Amino acid sequence: MHKLIDFSQIVQLAWEEYDSSRKIKSIEDISAKVSTNHVYMIRFEDEGVIIAKLSYFGKFDHFKSDHTIINALANNLPKPFENFLAKSLTKYGELFTYRYTDSILDAWVVFYNPIQIDLRPERKQTKDHITVLGKELAKFHKACRTVKNTLPLEYKQTGNDVNLLLEILETENGQFEHRGHVDDIRRQCDLFYENCDKIGIAHLESIPVFVDWNIGNFSVTKDYTFFSRWDYDWFRMSTRVMDFYFFSRVCSSIGDRTVFSYLLDPLMEERFALFLKSYHSIYPLTRQEVLLIKEAYRFFILNYVIKDGRYFFHEVYAGRLQQEAHELYFPQLDAAFNEDKLLKTLDL
DSSP: OOGGSSSHHHHHHHHHHHTTTTTTTEEEOOOOSSSSSSSEEEEEEEEOOEEEEEEEEEEEEHHHHHHHHHHHHHOOOOOOOOBBBBOOOOOOOOOOOEEOSSSSSSEEEEEEEEOOOOOOSSOOOOOHHHHHHHHHHHHHHHHHHGGGGGOOOOOOHHHHHHHHHHHTSSSHHHHHHHTHHHHHHHHHHHHHHHHHHHTTTTSSSOOEEEOOTTTTTTOOOOOOEEEEEEOOOOEEEOGGGGGHHHHHHSSSSSSSSOOOOOSSGGGGSSSHHHHHHHHHHHHHHOOHHHHHHHHHHHHHHIIIIIIHHHHHBBBHHHHHHHIIIIIIIIIHHHOOHHHHHHHTTTOO
């Protein structure tokens, strides 16, 4: 669909509704090219610059809710994170979102002020880097917890996502897309619910989490402290454990790769144990939360690979990742995840 639509024209319309007095000089597509979201750099005749994000996946209400929460978070975070997140543009005191609809498309646009970027993390981290990153994420999570009660209350829960996946499997389209795997997906959903109930997820605190912490989404200082964070496609209010899988990938012995998979392996590396120990020294984890790391990974695969993979990733990635989920990710999870190793690392 995206090849047939001039998304930059929608961005132009969005800006005209926001502030038609500032004339656009150029609109440049700066998207990462691996997902279905589109990001544009708008340059104005007055030499100013604004970033636009366009999305057409999911529900507009969820898009608006997520970005409203993120913008409140960006404005309310205490030092040293007061400028860590990109701030969205508001109009008449409220977050500005633009909705475009026609016979084939329902798309939404939000604008950001450009965020400063210091240094990109190394493709492969040293042990010193890992130690600093563990402490930085802990400090950031503590800051998010500090302001969580000042944020808008409307947000979706992990249970909503899993329920929606089960509903999709009842439809003709869902059964066609996941043919041959429907029963296994249902079993994985059941395991997620059963294990989360046993762990007691209902009693764990929800804070803002960004889930996707690959090294292309944040910058650090020369000392490796957090400097800035962007790309909010997978934002949600959930347990802080949701952020751990991607940090295990950032810290892994393989390092950042152009061709990516979502294997369990990084969670079992000594490097992640080092990260977790460093995190725990600043913002201690409970036994429940460590046990939940396994289910957070299962949820990640169910939601972002199985349910939404063909929307989040371009077709060339989505099909391969979904196939790997059935052949590798789910079988490995119950066979190779060792919670005792992580519990022992933290003396829990």
